[in-house]
Amino acid sequence: MPRILAPLLSATTYARWLHLVIGLVFVGVVLMVYPGVEGWSSGELLARAVPVDAALLGLAALVPAMRRAEGVQARLLLVPDREQDIAVEPARGWADRRRTAAWLVGRVVLGGLVGGASVLVPAAVFDLVARPGQAVFGLRSGGEGRAGGPGWAPLLAPVLLFALGWLVVWAGRLQLAMAVRLLGPSPAERLAAAELRAERLLERNLLARELHDSIGHALTVTVLQAGAAREVGDPVFAAKALEVIEETGRRAMDDLERTLALLRDPGDQDALGTPGHGPGGEDARERPGIDRLPALFETARAAGSPVEARVDVPSGVLPGVLSRESYRIVQEGVTNALKYAPGEPISIRIAVRDGGLELRCANALRPHGSSPARSGGSPRRGGKGLRGIRERAVLLGGEATAGAESGEWVLTVRVPLRLGG
Incomplete structure:
Protein backbone atom coordinates (compact mmCIF):
# COMPACT_ATOMS: atom_id res chain seq x y z
CA MET A 1 0.00 0.00 0.00
CA PRO A 2 2.74 2.57 0.79
CA ARG A 3 4.30 1.88 -2.62
CA ILE A 4 1.00 2.71 -4.29
CA LEU A 5 0.33 5.89 -2.33
CA ALA A 6 3.87 7.25 -2.00
CA PRO A 7 4.13 8.58 -5.59
CA LEU A 8 0.77 10.32 -5.19
CA LEU A 9 2.05 12.19 -2.13
CA SER A 10 5.48 13.05 -3.53
CA ALA A 11 6.38 16.68 -4.15
CA THR A 12 8.16 15.56 -7.33
CA THR A 13 4.84 14.39 -8.79
CA TYR A 14 3.24 17.81 -8.31
CA ALA A 15 6.27 19.62 -9.74
CA ARG A 16 6.00 17.45 -12.85
CA TRP A 17 2.24 18.06 -12.93
CA LEU A 18 2.89 21.79 -13.09
CA HIS A 19 5.30 21.21 -15.97
CA LEU A 20 2.63 19.22 -17.81
CA VAL A 21 -0.14 21.77 -17.26
CA ILE A 22 2.01 24.49 -18.87
CA GLY A 23 1.47 22.61 -22.15
CA LEU A 24 -2.30 23.02 -21.77
CA VAL A 25 -1.83 26.75 -21.13
CA PHE A 26 0.01 27.08 -24.45
CA VAL A 27 -2.76 25.22 -26.29
CA GLY A 28 -5.42 27.39 -24.65
CA VAL A 29 -3.70 30.65 -25.58
CA VAL A 30 -3.36 29.54 -29.21
CA LEU A 31 -7.01 28.48 -29.36
CA MET A 32 -8.19 31.83 -28.07
CA VAL A 33 -6.18 33.63 -30.72
CA TYR A 34 -7.02 31.24 -33.56
CA PRO A 35 -9.55 29.89 -34.42
CA GLY A 36 -11.37 30.82 -31.20
CA VAL A 37 -13.46 28.55 -29.02
CA GLU A 38 -16.97 29.54 -30.13
CA GLY A 39 -18.92 27.70 -32.76
CA TRP A 40 -16.49 24.86 -33.35
CA SER A 41 -16.77 21.19 -32.46
CA SER A 42 -13.88 19.45 -30.68
CA GLY A 43 -12.78 17.75 -33.90
CA GLU A 44 -12.78 21.02 -35.83
CA LEU A 45 -10.79 22.79 -33.09
CA LEU A 46 -8.14 20.09 -33.16
CA ALA A 47 -7.95 20.09 -36.94
CA ARG A 48 -7.38 23.84 -37.01
CA ALA A 49 -5.26 24.30 -33.85
CA VAL A 50 -2.79 21.43 -34.23
CA PRO A 51 -1.08 22.74 -37.43
CA VAL A 52 -0.84 26.23 -35.93
CA ASP A 53 0.62 24.89 -32.69
CA ALA A 54 3.16 22.73 -34.54
CA ALA A 55 4.23 25.64 -36.76
CA LEU A 56 4.69 27.99 -33.81
CA LEU A 57 6.67 25.39 -31.85
CA GLY A 58 8.87 24.70 -34.87
CA LEU A 59 9.67 28.38 -35.22
CA ALA A 60 10.42 28.67 -31.50
CA ALA A 61 12.84 25.75 -31.74
CA LEU A 62 14.94 27.71 -34.26
CA VAL A 63 15.95 30.14 -31.51
CA PRO A 64 19.12 28.68 -29.87
CA ALA A 65 18.20 30.06 -26.43
CA MET A 66 14.90 28.11 -26.47
CA ARG A 67 16.76 24.84 -25.89
CA ARG A 68 18.54 26.30 -22.88
CA ALA A 69 15.29 27.72 -21.43
CA GLU A 70 13.54 24.38 -21.82
CA GLY A 71 16.49 22.57 -20.23
CA VAL A 72 16.51 24.88 -17.20
CA GLN A 73 12.75 24.50 -16.77
CA ALA A 74 12.95 20.71 -17.14
CA ARG A 75 15.69 20.49 -14.52
CA LEU A 76 13.66 22.53 -12.05
CA LEU A 77 10.23 20.90 -12.52
CA LEU A 78 10.89 17.37 -13.79
CA VAL A 79 13.46 16.72 -11.00
CA PRO A 80 15.83 14.30 -12.82
CA ASP A 81 17.99 11.94 -10.75
CA ARG A 82 21.07 13.55 -12.28
CA GLU A 83 20.86 17.13 -13.46
CA GLN A 84 23.57 16.57 -16.07
CA ASP A 85 21.19 14.22 -17.92
CA ILE A 86 19.37 17.34 -19.15
CA ALA A 87 21.55 19.91 -20.89
CA VAL A 88 21.22 23.63 -20.29
CA GLU A 89 23.20 24.72 -23.33
CA PRO A 90 21.78 26.62 -26.32
CA ALA A 91 21.26 24.77 -29.59
CA ARG A 92 24.56 24.43 -31.46
CA GLY A 93 23.31 23.01 -34.76
CA TRP A 94 20.36 21.79 -36.76
CA ALA A 95 20.37 18.44 -34.96
CA ASP A 96 19.82 20.23 -31.64
CA ARG A 97 17.07 22.37 -33.19
CA ARG A 98 15.26 19.28 -34.53
CA ARG A 99 15.43 17.60 -31.15
CA THR A 100 14.17 20.78 -29.49
CA ALA A 101 11.24 20.97 -31.92
CA ALA A 102 10.35 17.32 -31.23
CA TRP A 103 10.54 18.01 -27.50
CA LEU A 104 8.27 21.06 -27.71
CA VAL A 105 5.63 19.24 -29.76
CA GLY A 106 5.74 16.16 -27.53
CA ARG A 107 5.60 18.28 -24.42
CA VAL A 108 2.56 20.26 -25.59
CA VAL A 109 0.69 17.14 -26.77
CA LEU A 110 1.29 15.24 -23.55
CA GLY A 111 0.66 18.32 -21.45
CA GLY A 112 -2.57 19.06 -23.31
CA LEU A 113 -3.86 15.53 -22.68
CA VAL A 114 -2.95 15.51 -19.00
CA GLY A 115 -4.09 19.11 -18.55
CA GLY A 116 -7.45 18.33 -20.13
CA ALA A 117 -7.87 15.32 -17.84
CA SER A 118 -6.89 17.52 -14.89
CA VAL A 119 -9.82 19.82 -15.72
CA LEU A 120 -12.46 17.25 -16.70
CA VAL A 121 -11.92 14.70 -13.93
CA PRO A 122 -12.29 17.14 -10.98
CA ALA A 123 -15.42 18.58 -12.66
CA ALA A 124 -16.89 15.09 -12.98
CA VAL A 125 -16.03 14.28 -9.36
CA PHE A 126 -17.76 17.50 -8.24
CA ASP A 127 -20.90 16.56 -10.16
CA LEU A 128 -20.92 13.06 -8.70
CA VAL A 129 -20.63 14.33 -5.13
CA ALA A 130 -22.41 17.72 -5.13
CA ARG A 131 -25.10 17.13 -7.79
CA PRO A 132 -25.91 13.43 -7.68
CA GLY A 133 -29.13 13.95 -9.66
CA GLN A 134 -27.27 14.97 -12.83
CA ALA A 135 -25.95 12.62 -15.42
CA VAL A 136 -22.18 12.26 -15.46
CA PHE A 137 -20.44 10.23 -18.20
CA GLY A 138 -23.87 8.81 -19.07
CA LEU A 139 -24.62 7.70 -15.49
CA ARG A 140 -27.40 8.97 -13.23
CA SER A 141 -26.50 8.62 -9.55
CA GLY A 142 -30.02 9.10 -8.22
CA GLY A 143 -32.51 6.23 -8.62
CA GLU A 144 -31.75 3.61 -11.23
CA GLY A 145 -28.48 4.38 -12.93
CA ARG A 146 -28.11 3.45 -16.55
CA ALA A 147 -25.18 1.15 -15.76
CA GLY A 148 -25.65 0.21 -12.11
CA GLY A 149 -27.79 0.04 -9.01
CA PRO A 150 -29.20 2.97 -7.06
CA GLY A 151 -26.74 5.37 -5.44
CA TRP A 152 -23.56 3.67 -6.64
CA ALA A 153 -22.23 6.42 -8.95
CA PRO A 154 -20.74 8.70 -6.20
CA LEU A 155 -18.42 5.81 -5.35
CA LEU A 156 -16.64 6.54 -8.63
CA ALA A 157 -15.28 9.83 -7.24
CA PRO A 158 -12.25 8.40 -5.35
CA VAL A 159 -11.58 5.96 -8.20
CA LEU A 160 -11.44 8.81 -10.71
CA LEU A 161 -9.16 10.88 -8.46
CA PHE A 162 -6.87 7.89 -7.92
CA ALA A 163 -6.73 7.24 -11.66
CA LEU A 164 -5.96 10.91 -12.35
CA GLY A 165 -3.16 10.85 -9.78
CA TRP A 166 -1.48 7.85 -11.39
CA LEU A 167 -2.01 9.34 -14.84
CA VAL A 168 -0.02 12.35 -13.66
CA VAL A 169 2.67 10.09 -12.14
CA TRP A 170 3.20 8.10 -15.33
CA ALA A 171 2.88 11.13 -17.59
CA GLY A 172 5.53 12.91 -15.49
CA ARG A 173 7.88 9.96 -15.81
CA LEU A 174 7.27 9.83 -19.56
CA GLN A 175 7.92 13.57 -19.78
CA LEU A 176 11.19 13.14 -17.92
CA ALA A 177 12.26 10.32 -20.25
CA MET A 178 11.47 12.55 -23.23
CA ALA A 179 13.50 15.39 -21.74
CA VAL A 180 16.52 13.15 -21.16
CA ARG A 181 16.24 11.82 -24.70
CA LEU A 182 15.59 15.10 -26.53
CA LEU A 183 17.14 17.73 -24.25
CA GLY A 184 20.05 15.64 -23.01
CA PRO A 185 23.60 16.15 -24.27
CA SER A 186 24.22 15.18 -27.88
CA PRO A 187 26.68 12.36 -28.67
CA ALA A 188 29.35 14.95 -29.43
CA GLU A 189 28.71 16.71 -26.11
CA ARG A 190 28.81 13.40 -24.23
CA LEU A 191 32.14 12.54 -25.88
CA ALA A 192 33.55 15.97 -25.01
Missing part, protein backbone atom coordinates in the same frame (compact mmCIF):
# COMPACT_ATOMS: atom_id res chain seq x y z
CA ALA A 193 32.37 15.61 -21.40
CA ALA A 194 33.92 12.14 -21.16
CA GLU A 195 37.23 13.45 -22.52
CA LEU A 196 37.15 16.32 -20.02
CA ARG A 197 36.50 13.92 -17.13
CA ALA A 198 39.35 11.68 -18.28
CA GLU A 199 41.70 14.65 -18.53
CA ARG A 200 40.78 15.85 -15.04
CA LEU A 201 41.22 12.33 -13.67
CA LEU A 202 44.70 12.12 -15.18
CA GLU A 203 45.58 15.50 -13.65
CA ARG A 204 44.34 14.38 -10.24
CA ASN A 205 46.32 11.14 -10.48
CA LEU A 206 49.45 13.08 -11.42
CA LEU A 207 49.07 15.43 -8.45
CA ALA A 208 48.34 12.48 -6.15
CA ARG A 209 51.55 10.76 -7.27
CA GLU A 210 53.52 13.96 -6.78
CA LEU A 211 52.25 14.40 -3.23
CA HIS A 212 52.70 10.71 -2.40
CA ASP A 213 56.30 10.66 -3.58
CA SER A 214 57.39 13.97 -2.07
CA ILE A 215 55.49 14.00 1.23
CA GLY A 216 55.92 10.25 1.74
CA HIS A 217 59.69 10.57 1.36
CA ALA A 218 59.83 13.53 3.73
CA LEU A 219 57.77 11.78 6.41
CA THR A 220 59.85 8.61 6.13
CA VAL A 221 63.11 10.52 6.57
CA THR A 222 61.65 12.57 9.44
CA VAL A 223 60.45 9.50 11.34
CA LEU A 224 63.77 7.69 10.90
CA GLN A 225 65.85 10.70 11.92
CA ALA A 226 63.70 11.43 14.98
CA GLY A 227 63.77 7.77 16.06
CA ALA A 228 67.52 7.50 15.58
CA ALA A 229 68.18 10.73 17.51
CA ARG A 230 66.10 9.47 20.44
CA GLU A 231 67.86 6.10 20.54
CA VAL A 232 71.42 7.43 20.16
CA GLY A 233 71.08 10.25 22.69
CA ASP A 234 74.12 12.08 21.28
CA PRO A 235 73.57 15.88 21.16
CA VAL A 236 75.77 16.21 18.06
CA PHE A 237 73.87 13.47 16.26
CA ALA A 238 70.55 14.95 17.39
CA ALA A 239 71.54 18.36 16.01
CA LYS A 240 72.50 16.79 12.69
CA ALA A 241 69.20 14.87 12.62
CA LEU A 242 67.25 18.06 13.26
CA GLU A 243 69.14 19.75 10.42
CA VAL A 244 68.20 16.92 8.04
CA ILE A 245 64.57 17.04 9.22
CA GLU A 246 64.47 20.79 8.65
CA GLU A 247 65.91 20.55 5.14
CA THR A 248 63.66 17.64 4.18
CA GLY A 249 60.60 19.43 5.54
CA ARG A 250 61.48 22.59 3.63
CA ARG A 251 61.71 20.67 0.37
CA ALA A 252 58.42 18.94 1.09
CA MET A 253 56.80 22.31 1.75
CA ASP A 254 58.12 23.61 -1.57
CA ASP A 255 56.60 20.61 -3.36
CA LEU A 256 53.34 21.07 -1.49
CA GLU A 257 53.15 24.77 -2.41
CA ARG A 258 53.85 23.98 -6.05
CA THR A 259 51.13 21.31 -6.13
CA LEU A 260 48.61 23.58 -4.42
CA ALA A 261 49.47 26.30 -6.95
CA LEU A 262 48.62 23.85 -9.73
CA LEU A 263 45.30 23.08 -8.07
CA ARG A 264 44.46 26.78 -7.74
CA ASP A 265 45.63 27.81 -11.21
CA PRO A 266 46.69 25.16 -13.75
CA GLY A 267 48.20 27.93 -15.87
CA ASP A 268 50.59 29.15 -13.19
CA GLN A 269 53.90 29.04 -15.02
CA ASP A 270 55.96 29.46 -11.87
CA ALA A 271 54.32 26.39 -10.37
CA LEU A 272 55.19 24.44 -13.50
CA GLY A 273 58.86 25.20 -13.06
CA THR A 274 59.60 28.41 -14.92
CA PRO A 275 63.06 29.70 -14.08
CA GLY A 276 62.93 32.44 -11.50
CA HIS A 277 65.24 34.30 -9.23
CA GLY A 278 65.89 31.65 -6.61
CA PRO A 279 69.24 30.07 -5.77
CA GLY A 280 71.11 28.91 -8.83
CA GLY A 281 68.88 30.93 -11.14
CA GLU A 282 65.91 28.56 -10.64
CA ASP A 283 62.58 28.99 -8.95
CA ALA A 284 62.48 27.29 -5.55
CA ARG A 285 59.27 25.50 -6.53
CA GLU A 286 60.70 23.98 -9.75
CA ARG A 287 60.18 20.24 -10.00
CA PRO A 288 63.48 18.53 -9.19
CA GLY A 289 65.32 16.67 -11.91
CA ILE A 290 68.10 14.12 -12.04
CA ASP A 291 70.66 16.79 -11.11
CA ARG A 292 69.07 16.95 -7.64
CA LEU A 293 69.77 13.29 -6.88
CA PRO A 294 72.97 13.93 -4.87
CA ALA A 295 70.96 15.88 -2.27
CA LEU A 296 68.48 12.99 -2.11
CA PHE A 297 71.30 10.51 -1.53
CA GLU A 298 72.76 12.69 1.22
CA THR A 299 69.39 12.71 2.96
CA ALA A 300 69.29 8.92 2.85
CA ARG A 301 72.84 8.69 4.24
CA ALA A 302 71.91 11.07 7.03
CA ALA A 303 68.99 8.75 7.84
CA GLY A 304 71.53 5.95 8.48
CA SER A 305 71.46 4.02 5.19
CA PRO A 306 74.72 3.94 3.21
CA VAL A 307 74.14 4.88 -0.43
CA GLU A 308 76.41 3.90 -3.28
CA ALA A 309 75.33 5.73 -6.45
CA ARG A 310 76.65 5.71 -9.98
CA VAL A 311 74.97 8.03 -12.45
CA ASP A 312 76.30 7.68 -16.02
CA VAL A 313 74.11 10.23 -17.76
CA PRO A 314 75.81 12.95 -19.86
CA SER A 315 74.57 16.44 -19.22
CA GLY A 316 71.74 17.55 -21.52
CA VAL A 317 70.95 14.06 -22.81
CA LEU A 318 67.71 13.55 -20.90
CA PRO A 319 64.57 15.44 -21.91
CA GLY A 320 63.16 17.59 -19.13
CA VAL A 321 60.14 15.43 -18.45
CA LEU A 322 62.26 12.26 -18.34
CA SER A 323 64.72 13.91 -15.93
CA ARG A 324 61.93 14.94 -13.56
CA GLU A 325 60.14 11.60 -13.69
CA SER A 326 63.44 9.76 -13.14
CA TYR A 327 64.04 11.78 -9.99
CA ARG A 328 60.61 10.80 -8.65
CA ILE A 329 61.18 7.14 -9.47
CA VAL A 330 64.54 7.07 -7.67
CA GLN A 331 63.05 9.04 -4.78
CA GLU A 332 60.31 6.44 -4.35
CA GLY A 333 62.86 3.62 -4.52
CA VAL A 334 65.02 5.24 -1.84
CA THR A 335 61.96 5.95 0.31
CA ASN A 336 60.90 2.29 0.15
CA ALA A 337 64.41 1.21 1.12
CA LEU A 338 64.43 3.57 4.12
CA LYS A 339 60.96 2.48 5.16
CA TYR A 340 61.27 -1.29 4.87
CA ALA A 341 65.01 -1.82 5.42
CA PRO A 342 66.39 1.12 7.42
CA GLY A 343 70.15 1.05 7.88
CA GLU A 344 70.72 -1.39 5.02
CA PRO A 345 72.99 -0.33 2.11
CA ILE A 346 71.32 1.11 -0.96
CA SER A 347 72.81 0.76 -4.45
CA ILE A 348 71.76 3.10 -7.26
CA ARG A 349 72.71 2.66 -10.93
CA ILE A 350 71.52 5.06 -13.63
CA ALA A 351 72.86 4.85 -17.16
CA VAL A 352 71.98 5.50 -20.81
CA ARG A 353 72.26 2.33 -22.87
CA ASP A 354 70.94 1.30 -26.29
CA GLY A 355 68.84 4.40 -26.78
CA GLY A 356 67.16 4.14 -23.40
CA LEU A 357 67.54 5.08 -19.75
CA GLU A 358 68.02 2.32 -17.18
CA LEU A 359 67.49 2.87 -13.47
CA ARG A 360 68.27 0.25 -10.86
CA CYS A 361 67.72 0.67 -7.14
CA ALA A 362 68.65 -2.21 -4.85
CA ASN A 363 68.87 -2.66 -1.10
CA ALA A 364 69.70 -5.63 1.09
CA LEU A 365 66.67 -7.34 2.59
CA ARG A 366 66.47 -7.30 6.37
CA PRO A 367 67.51 -10.64 7.85
CA HIS A 368 64.82 -12.90 9.23
CA GLY A 369 64.10 -12.35 12.90
CA SER A 370 65.12 -8.69 12.89
CA SER A 371 62.86 -6.23 14.62
CA PRO A 372 60.14 -4.93 12.31
CA ALA A 373 59.47 -1.92 14.49
CA ARG A 374 61.34 0.49 12.27
CA SER A 375 60.88 -1.32 8.99
CA GLY A 376 57.12 -1.20 8.91
CA GLY A 377 56.61 -4.80 10.05
CA SER A 378 55.60 -6.18 6.64
CA PRO A 379 57.23 -6.87 3.27
CA ARG A 380 56.56 -4.73 0.26
CA ARG A 381 53.52 -5.89 -1.65
CA GLY A 382 53.22 -3.47 -4.53
CA GLY A 383 51.45 -0.59 -2.79
CA LYS A 384 50.74 2.89 -4.10
CA GLY A 385 54.41 3.77 -4.42
CA LEU A 386 55.35 0.84 -6.67
CA ARG A 387 52.11 1.23 -8.59
CA GLY A 388 52.95 4.91 -9.16
CA ILE A 389 56.42 3.93 -10.45
CA ARG A 390 54.89 1.50 -12.92
CA GLU A 391 52.40 4.15 -14.08
CA ARG A 392 55.20 6.66 -14.62
CA ALA A 393 57.24 4.12 -16.58
CA VAL A 394 54.29 3.16 -18.79
CA LEU A 395 53.44 6.81 -19.52
CA LEU A 396 57.07 7.28 -20.59
CA GLY A 397 56.81 4.28 -22.92
CA GLY A 398 58.87 1.95 -20.73
CA GLU A 399 58.43 -0.68 -18.05
CA ALA A 400 59.23 -1.25 -14.38
CA THR A 401 59.82 -4.41 -12.36
CA ALA A 402 60.36 -4.92 -8.64
CA GLY A 403 61.02 -7.95 -6.48
CA ALA A 404 63.49 -9.95 -4.40
CA GLU A 405 66.68 -11.13 -6.13
CA SER A 406 69.55 -12.92 -4.38
CA GLY A 407 68.90 -11.41 -0.97
CA GLU A 408 68.16 -7.94 -2.33
CA TRP A 409 65.05 -5.99 -3.18
CA VAL A 410 65.62 -4.72 -6.72
CA LEU A 411 63.67 -2.05 -8.57
CA THR A 412 64.46 -1.81 -12.29
CA VAL A 413 63.04 0.75 -14.71
CA ARG A 414 63.73 1.04 -18.44
CA VAL A 415 62.39 3.89 -20.55
CA PRO A 416 63.25 5.06 -24.08
CA LEU A 417 64.80 8.43 -24.92
CA ARG A 418 62.41 9.30 -27.73
CA LEU A 419 60.55 12.01 -25.77
CA GLY A 420 60.71 15.68 -26.68
CA GLY A 421 62.31 17.99 -24.08
